[in-house]
Amino acid sequence: MKILRTLVLGLLPLIALALGFQIGTSYEFHQLASERSQIEDLYSLSGSGHTVQSDPEKEVDLSLLWGVWRLLRKHYVAPDDLQIDTMVYGAVSGLVAAVGDPYTVFMTPLDTKSFEDSMSGTLEGIGAQLDFADNAVVVIAPLKGSPAEKAGLLPKDIIIMVNGKDIDGLSLEQVVDLIRGPKGSEVTIVLVRKGTPDPITLTVTRQAIHIPSVESKTQQTPEGLIGIVTLNQFGNDSIPEIQKALAAFPKNLKGIVLDLRYNGGGYLEGAVDLTSMFLTAGDVVTVHRRDVPPEVHKVSGTTIFPSTPLVVLINEGSASASEIVAGALQDAKRATILGMKSFGKGTVQEILDLPGGSALRVTTAKWHTPAGHDISKKGITPDIVIDRTLEEYRAEKDPQLDAALGVLAGKKVESQVIKTGTGGTR
Numbered sequence: 001m002k003i004l005r006t007l008v009l010g011l012l013p014l015i016a017l018a019l020g021f022q023i024g025t026s027y028e029f030h031q032l033a034s035e036r037s038q039i040e041d042l043y044s045l046s047g048s049g050h051t052v053q054s055d056p057e058k059e060v061d062l063s064l065l066w067g068v069w070r071l072l073r074k075h076y077v078a079p080d081d082l083q084i085d086t087m088v089y090g091a092v093s094g095l096v097a098a099v100g101d102p103y104t105v106f107m108t109p110l111d112t113k114s115f116e117d118s119m120s121g122t123l124e125g126i127g128a129q130l131d132f133a134d135n136a137v138v139v140i141a142p143l144k145g146s147p148a149e150k151a152g153l154l155p156k157d158i159i160i161m162v163n164g165k166d167i168d169g170l171s172l173e174q175v176v177d178l179i180r181g182p183k184g185s186e187v188t189i190v191l192v193r194k195g196t197p198d199p200i201t202l203t204v205t206r207q208a209i210h211i212p213s214v215e216s217k218t219q220q221t222p223e224g225l226i227g228i229v230t231l232n233q234f235g236n237d238s239i240p241e242i243q244k245a246l247a248a249f250p251k252n253l254k255g256i257v258l259d260l261r262y263n264g265g266g267y268l269e270g271a272v273d274l275t276s277m278f279l280t281a282g283d284v285v286t287v288h289r290r291d292v293p294p295e296v297h298k299v300s301g302t303t304i305f306p307s308t309p310l311v312v313l314i315n316e317g318s319a320s321a322s323e324i325v326a327g328a329l330q331d332a333k334r335a336t337i338l339g340m341k342s343f344g345k346g347t348v349q350e351i352l353d354l355p356g357g358s359a360l361r362v363t364t365a366k367w368h369t370p371a372g373h374d375i376s377k378k379g380i381t382p383d384i385v386i387d388r389t390l391e392e393y394r395a396e397k398d399p400q401l402d403a404a405l406g407v408l409a410g411k412k413v414e415s416q417v418i419k420t421g422t423g424g425t426r
Contacts, residue, residue: 139191
């Protein structure tokens with residue numbers, strides 16, 4: 001198996017499948033009783049399930065799996081639905097899901113292609129980042145300019161139905177499959193929103209979506225010219241694009257705003273490269289793997305703006321690689337971090353190729369900021385907390401960016417009382 005890339009991704013679909021069977025009290029019970037007894041015997045042979053195996057191929061009895069498979073082939077009402085590839089993928093997915101880590105997942109060939117498309121900035125669907133939290137499918141953020149954003153999806157919305165189907169009990173991957181579809185088709189989503197008494201129904205037209213990795217502009221202020229650069233994701237071409245954008249800025253900038261809001265993460269190397277554009281030396285992140293000494297990733301490459309005043313914007317949709325950058329710049333006191341507390345994902349994944357185009361995305365490490373902070377489930381706390389209300393978003397007002405410009409102008413900007421908890425809508 002080949003390691004493809006090292007990832008620090010926070011907002012990706014996970015696959016879950018429970019492998020097992022249940023025998024009810026129907027009239028067929030007596031026909032299945034003896035076979036159930038055989039399966040129970042097989043289960044007792046396979047052990048309690050709580051023993052750590054050093055050599056699974058020799059020590060684990062998979063008779064239970066094959067016994068259930070035989071029962072399905074013999075008794076399932078629709079035998080043509082028992083597709084071998086689907087069942088194998090389901091069994092492997094269940095094995096991986098049993099680890100209990102939402103970021104360690106098995107990806108079918110279709111999942112792998114969708115993942116690679118998303119990292120290249122191209123995908124088809126509604127354009128929303130989803131996560132599974134507290135047994136619910138939650139919208140982390142609609143992508144900028146996406147059908148989801150135009151239809152009115154907001155961070156922290158909880159999806160409860162898709163196309164009339166109650167999604168209670170479904171995995172995130174199953175929900176994603178329901179929402180995904182060809183461009184031009186429609187999907188109806190019912191969601192629950194904090195502060196809104198009744199469920200909200202939205203119909204979204206799926207589209208081919210291209211996510212621009214980098215957007216940049218300059219803004220003239222009374223105090224001088226400010227460079228504003230937005231990084232939407234750490235994708236395949238993101239680092240060369242942001243290098244080009246920063247290199248195009250005048251060197252006499254009064255300050256720079258680095259906007260990482262809703263950036264759900266990407267490649268670890270990209271986080272190191274981006275941090276290195278603003279620091280001349282020092283640590284960026286410490287990666288802790290099993291059975292080996294910690295790996296300290298230091299500043300490397302060409303520093304483009306080593307001393308220009310810098311403000312980094314984050315919110316609850318900023319995760320993983322974005323948090324590495326924000327944490328490193330905060331610990332080095334190189335930048336003012338402004339916005340809302342970030343997502344809080346402090347683990348590292350690697351992708352292993354599997355036969356037939358499938359892949360295993362597996363958590364292989366944890367990471368800490370240079371000061372030793374573990375941000376898992378805690379997030380990066382901004383130096384200045386500024387919220388953005390839904391009304392401000394709809395009116396195209398951005399108090400977070402305004403506050404960042406104020407900081408760069410030398411004005412005193414203080415944290416505000418949280419107004420809506422929308423996650424700092426961009």
